[in-house]
Structures are given as C-alpha cells and as structure tokens.
Amino acid sequence: MFITTLVFTIALTACASDKDINPQHLEEAIPVTSHTPIYVNMLNTEGVKVGNATLTETTEGVKIHLEAKGLEPGTKAIHIHETGKCEAPDFKSAGAHYNPGHRQHGFHNPKGFHAGDLPNIEVTDKGKINVEITAPNVTLKQGEKNTLLDEDGSAIVIHTQADDYKSDPAGNAGDRIICGVISEK
Template identity: 85%
Template sequence: MKKAIMLMTTLIFTIALTACASDKEVNPHQQEEAIPVTSHTPITSNMVNSEGVKVGTATLAETTEGVKIHLEAEGLEPGTKAIHIHETGKCEAPDFKSAGAHYNPGQREHGFDNPKGFHAGDLPNIKVTDKGTVNVEITATNVTLKQGEKNTLIDEDGSALVIHAQADDYKTNPAGNAGDRLVCGVIGKK
C-alpha cells in the first residue's frame, strides 16, 4: 500500500510539473530579445615617426574604467614625453599637424593642474627608457570607443594618439608646452 501511495504521489507530482511547464508555450519561431554586447574588439594603431616609419603600436580597448591604451614603441629619444589623444585621425608626417588639436569634446582648457581643464585627450606623461623604448599602459577615463557617444574616439574623422618631444607641464593651455609632435598613430574612424 505504501508503494502504491508513493507511486501515486510521484505520478501526481509529475503531472503537476508538466502542467506548470505547459503554461508557457515555447514558440520555435519566436526570437528572444538580443542582449547588447558591451565589449569591443581592441583597436590597434600603428605609431609612425616624422619620417613615416612605423616605430610601434598602440592597442586600445574599452573597459569599465575607460579606454585602456597599451603602447609599445622603440627608436625614441629617451626621457619623459607628453602623450595626448588628438581630435582627427590623420597622421601626415613630418609634423602631424593634420591630427588637429587635443581631443576636447567638453571645450575645456588643457592640463590636469589647470582649474579650467582638462581635455578628454589629456593623458599622463610617459617615460622612454635609455634604450629609446616605451612599454606602458594608460587608461583614458574620459573617452570611449562606443560609437554615438559624445566622447567617442570613433567618429567620422577618427582621432589620433600623439607623442610629443617634451613632457606635459599639465597646466599650460593649449598643449602643456609639450613641444613638437614626434610620433603619431590613427585611432580610427566610424
């Protein structure tokens, strides 16, 4: 009798579960809502010197903190150098003026120490070793690679990453007395 009751209970439980499951019909032609992808494929930029020769690469990737930039280059003059994101994705040697001014969608002044600053494209100085190499990671917290955002680096004319001859003083408008543009890499265009 106990076996019959247990068998009956199991049967009733199974029927109840089946009934609950059938409340929600599955339509094989119904599409589920798409889940937006938030990660981006990293962008690699060839860094060229004033003779137009490739001296390194910069890899940019979207993170939750901002855009992470991994820069590797060689053949540079040793010392502390300014590095900035510029507003136009054009690197015409020898002076790279084609890259335009600093990337500045917020229309602020230059420099981390400037009370009216800083540009979204302002980045911390980098150190080039005595061997003329640099291998650094920088996070640009005020920009994105997401298209359509106000502070995106990927728009119609792109943007550029530029290494300057001197250190950025972090206060002087418009470029921190960073000197000539020595190395440039196009970041991308929409």
C-alpha cells in the same frame, strides 16, 4: 537525456557541409563591439612605423597599451588628438587635443582638462616605451558622447617634451614626434 542531446548536436554539425557556410555572411553577422580592440600603427616624423598601440574599452575608460622604440630617452607628453590623420613630418593634420567638453588643457589647470589629456610617459635609456594608460573620459563606443570613433577618427600623439599639466593649449609639450590614427579601419 544529456548524452542523447549531445549525440544529436554532433550529428547535426557533421551533416553541415562547407556549402552551407558562407564566410561573407559570417563577417556581416559579427558586429564590431565596444570590446573589440583597436590596433594603431605608431609612425615617426619620417612616416616609418616605430611601434603600435592597442585600445580596448573597459569599465574605467579606454585602455591604451603602447609599445614603441627608437625615441629619445626621457619624459614625453602623450595626448589623444581630435582628427584621425597623421601626415608627416609635423602631424599637425591630427588637429588639437581631443576636447569635446571645450575645456582648457592640463590636469593642474583649474579650467581644464581635455578629454584627450593623458599622463606623461617615460622613454627608457634604450629609447623604448612599453606602457599601459587608461583614458577615463573617452570611449570606443560609436555614437556615444566622447567617442574616439567619430566621423573623422582621432589620433595618439607623442611629443618631444613632458606635459607641464597646466599650460593651455598643449602643456608646453613641444613638437609632435610620433602619431597613430585611431579608427575602425
């Protein structure tokens, strides 16, 4: 029975012609799911791509795998910002930290923390980053609470200094030096 079913399936597949398959309909039939990775180009203050981030929905939150080069070595703050705009040179277009809960900033702030607050990252002596961070309080699922994929998107921003995890509104992290737009497009 299994062999008969297999032969029948192969015969049906062989009978299908290229005319029967419309690639446009295939694209429309495959919806973007929460498991589809989001790829983010990371730009420096001159608008030059210096790295990339891949965001993936997991059961623990959004996993961010970040790779970049050409940075000053040392500890740097990284945050998710509320608007998906990265206009050089200052990236203020990304707005404030992603904070749908209207809290104060910082993991050590009794009134904090923002959903977009992330742990500091370490840039190597060679100016490179290759890290994986999980943001537990956000999602890539559209229409859900704390989604990074709302109408105006969001952004990943790296700052010149470390986040002190307590000072509101931004942890005394310094200027914005790297930015990447988080969106489905």
